[in-house]
Amino acid sequence: MIFEIPFNEEITRKQTNLKFQLLWKKSLKNRKTNLFISIGFFLFGCLVIYGNGNVGYIFAALGIFGVFMFFSLTLAYHRSKKKYENVVDSEIEKYKLKCENSIWEFNNEYFGYKDYKYNAKIKWDGFVSFKIIDDNLFLDLADNSQLSYILAKEEVGDESFQNIVDFLESKLKRTSH
Numbered sequence: 001m002i003f004e005i006p007f008n009e010e011i012t013r014k015q016t017n018l019k020f021q022l023l024w025k026k027s028l029k030n031r032k033t034n035l036f037i038s039i040g041f042f043l044f045g046c047l048v049i050y051g052n053g054n055v056g057y058i059f060a061a062l063g064i065f066g067v068f069m070f071f072s073l074t075l076a077y078h079r080s081k082k083k084y085e086n087v088v089d090s091e092i093e094k095y096k097l098k099c100e101n102s103i104w105e106f107n108n109e110y111f112g113y114k115d116y117k118y119n120a121k122i123k124w125d126g127f128v129s130f131k132i133i134d135d136n137l138f139l140d141l142a143d144n145s146q147l148s149y150i151l152a153k154e155e156v157g158d159e160s161f162q163n164i165v166d167f168l169e170s171k172l173k174r175t176s177h
Contacts, residue, residue: 001106001163005155007095015136015150016088022133024077031073038066104151106167111139113149129175130168137164140175 042063048056098116105112110121128142135153153161168174 001160001167002112003104003156003160004101005104005151006101007099008155009092009096011152011155012092012095013088015152016084018134018136019148019150020081020084024080027073028077031070034066035070038063038070041066104149106164111149124171127172129173131175132165135161137161137168139168139172 040063041059045056045059045061045063048059050056095116100116102113102115105121110123111127112121114120122141126142128140130140131138137151137153139149139151141147141149151161151164156164
């Protein structure tokens with residue numbers, strides 16, 4: 001199966017935003033949990049200090065450190081998001097200037113992808129799995145689980161998307177996010 005897909009800025013922005021959120025999902029969840037634990041440590045430490053226990057200073061210090069780490073991670077997240085959005089904006093501008101369609105090939109021996117910048121043929125054992133999130137197909141590369149080829153259902157249509165999924169199920173393991 002070969003698909004020639006025109007560049008769509010809106011779809012690209014949705015896909016890159018989804019990918020960014022997936023990469024940060026676990027850290028953001030842990031960040032909130034750690035904040036609550038840190039506040040608990042701080043309050044417990046204050047109670048112990050109030051009861052004339054010197055060990056309370058350790059708990060209070062751990063609580064303050066945890067709150068500091070929460071804000072530090074929050075700042076890192078926002079910086080990374082801003083950098084990521086700048087890179088996405090730059091790539092979108094390049095795609096617009098080139099006005100080339102991307103070519104997606106699902107062959108029995110390999111997956112092929114071509115756009116204005118890349119031309120790749122990757123054997124199926126070069127992928128670890130695939131998943132579908134919000135009507136987007138993620139082909140996850142084996143050597144780095146953070147790198148994926150992403151194809152939206154709306155880029156190829158319902159029937160073709162289902163044909164691709166059926167084909168991939170014969171080649172790769174399907175995972176959940």
